[in-house]
Amino acid sequence: MSNDPKSRDEALAQLAWQVEAGIDEALEETPVMRYGPAASEQPDAQPEPRSAPHQPSPALAPPPDRPRQEPAAPVAADDARASAHALAQSARDLEALRAILQDFDGCALKATAMNLCLADGNPEARAMIIGEAPGADEDRQGKPFVGRAGQLLDKMIGAIGLTREQVYITNLLFWRPPGNRTPTPAETAVCLPFVERQIELVGPEVLIFAGGASAKTLLRTTTGIMRLRGRWARYEHEGLSQAIPALPTLHPAYLLRRPAEKRLAWRDLLTLKAFLDGKEQAQI
Numbered sequence: 001m002s003n004d005p006k007s008r009d010e011a012l013a014q015l016a017w018q019v020e021a022g023i024d025e026a027l028e029e030t031p032v033m034r035y036g037p038a039a040s041e042q043p044d045a046q047p048e049p050r051s052a053p054h055q056p057s058p059a060l061a062p063p064p065d066r067p068r069q070e071p072a073a074p075v076a077a078d079d080a081r082a083s084a085h086a087l088a089q090s091a092r093d094l095e096a097l098r099a100i101l102q103d104f105d106g107c108a109l110k111a112t113a114m115n116l117c118l119a120d121g122n123p124e125a126r127a128m129i130i131g132e133a134p135g136a137d138e139d140r141q142g143k144p145f146v147g148r149a150g151q152l153l154d155k156m157i158g159a160i161g162l163t164r165e166q167v168y169i170t171n172l173l174f175w176r177p178p179g180n181r182t183p184t185p186a187e188t189a190v191c192l193p194f195v196e197r198q199i200e201l202v203g204p205e206v207l208i209f210a211g212g213a214s215a216k217t218l219l220r221t222t223t224g225i226m227r228l229r230g231r232w233a234r235y236e237h238e239g240l241s242q243a244i245p246a247l248p249t250l251h252p253a254y255l256l257r258r259p260a261e262k263r264l265a266w267r268d269l270l271t272l273k274a275f276l277d278g279k280e281q282a283q284i
Contacts, residue, residue, distance in 0.1 A: 121164050153252045
């Protein structure tokens with residue numbers, strides 16, 4: 001780095017911007033030297049003989065006694081979802097579901113995540129909260145909603161008399177996307193059967209969808225969260241004997257960026273409290 005204070009300030013500002021964007025870890029096991037001398041400049045390097053234009057180097061041709069191997073065909077997305085569904089349905093309880101996910105290799109996010117981040121809270125709770133995906137803090141601890149957004153969530157439910165031990169908390173995805181990027185539709189789809197099975201096993205009285213990703217995915221709609229929030233919805237799928245009331249609301253991470261919208265989330269929380277206190281019926 002240059003000794004120029006201006007250059008140092010610019011470099012630190014760029015680093016801070018990357019951390020704010022979620023770029024907080026390297027994905028290579030060893031550093032890559034991108035600014036070293038070229039191979040031809042190394043002391044032991046020998047100049048390559050001239051060859052005719054467009055003639056491939058002999059070193060690039062496969063050895064005559066080793067047949068070329070075709071790359072393995074990728075697993076089709078439909079096959080991955082079908083496998084996930086079968087595995088999820090085989091889980092008799094939440095511990096079995098966790099063990100299955102520990103061994104599950106159908107989601108590419110597992111290769112870059114530190115820990116499986118399945119759930120936290122009370123599996124016998126009346127209310128089940130579903131967010132989108134783990135962040136850096138969640139990835140390190142293996143629990144959902146433990147970072148800044150999780151601390152705000154604790155305050156939000158605490159304002160209506162609930163603690164983390166009185167709710168059950170999970171996400172649509174169980175492994176952190178690198179750099180906190182938006183999950184792909186394929187990643188969401190392969191985790192969805194496990195989320196649905198969780199809902200079946202917990203059997204909550206009410207579902208709270210924290211954020212547009214969980215609300216739109218589980219309600220199978222394209223309507224945005226600002227139109228969905230605060231309104232009772234009907235969650236159902238073939239594994240449930242009856243529909244479950246669902247209340248979409250704003251994600252705590254969004255509220256950290258837009259604190260003025262906390263007033264809307266507060267209205268949603270009061271609606272949830274009225275339901276849990278038996279003072280309001282869910283209109284689904």
